[in-house]
Amino acid sequence: MENLYSTSKFLSNTDKIDDAEIVVFGVPFDSTVDYLTGTRFGPNVIREASNFIEPFDIDLQKNLLEEKKIVDIGDISPVRGNPERTVDRVAGVIKEILSKKKFPVMLGGEHAISLGAVKALPRDCVIICLDAHYDLKEVWEGSEITHNTWLRRACEIIGPENVCLVGVRTGDEFEYDYAKKNKILVNPNMDELIKFVKNKKVYLTIDMDAFDPSIAPGIGTPEPGGLLYRETIVLIKEILDNSKLVGLDVVETRPLNDNKNTEILTSKLIQKVLLTYK
Numbered sequence: 001m002e003n004l005y006s007t008s009k010f011l012s013n014t015d016k017i018d019d020a021e022i023v024v025f026g027v028p029f030d031s032t033v034d035y036l037t038g039t040r041f042g043p044n045v046i047r048e049a050s051n052f053i054e055p056f057d058i059d060l061q062k063n064l065l066e067e068k069k070i071v072d073i074g075d076i077s078p079v080r081g082n083p084e085r086t087v088d089r090v091a092g093v094i095k096e097i098l099s100k101k102k103f104p105v106m107l108g109g110e111h112a113i114s115l116g117a118v119k120a121l122p123r124d125c126v127i128i129c130l131d132a133h134y135d136l137k138e139v140w141e142g143s144e145i146t147h148n149t150w151l152r153r154a155c156e157i158i159g160p161e162n163v164c165l166v167g168v169r170t171g172d173e174f175e176y177d178y179a180k181k182n183k184i185l186v187n188p189n190m191d192e193l194i195k196f197v198k199n200k201k202v203y204l205t206i207d208m209d210a211f212d213p214s215i216a217p218g219i220g221t222p223e224p225g226g227l228l229y230r231e232t233i234v235l236i237k238e239i240l241d242n243s244k245l246v247g248l249d250v251v252e253t254r255p256l257n258d259n260k261n262t263e264i265l266t267s268k269l270i271q272k273v274l275l276t277y278k
């Protein structure tokens, strides 16, 4: 692994990559610095929150630390102001984790980093993206790789027909038209979703703004009318029961001074996925 440094750890029970089934790492990257961002602080607040959550899951009656071996290898140092190189670093690390037949969990960071995962995935993979936004803009503020454009770039790599968006409720007319014209599956019902993932390899990317801002206020771009926790868990369980999950990222969480609900929700969600995937 390249240039990784360690801060606090995500819930883990080994320090050795070779012993682990699940490899967690952070990417403290955001491209713009203004009051709306701060997702570069995401990985560490997610890690801290993970240590406040019981590893025993009452619904599933399983303890994550008894079920799976988890290592946290620290953060990839992002290349500030250079999303292309940051994405390539992400791709390199995820490729290495997948080549060791392990399950990558990436903590963001802004959503652009997920393009690195897409670059590293086997080509027979589909992507499920939970997001309030399409992220399908052609360019954004002169840049081709941003949190608003990364899924457009991903579609150019894996094909729009292999992309499913869940939780989308805002975008411009060009994104709307692109999704429609290219037959991207947007906000499917449960039958359509199961058909889409059935017996496929799936990569799951969760932008925390997919959730309603009332339960996840610590994100960059709040949008009313989002997903709630329990309905999302039902949906994710259906995805995992019907497919082979190959990796996960959770992005766009940023700390607020007076509210830790978002990082707690983020950590809980990751633990739920790690306990549920086959």
Ligand SMILES: [Mn+2]
Residues within 6 Å of the ligand: 111, 131, 132, 133, 135, 147, 207
């Ligand atoms: Mn997004």
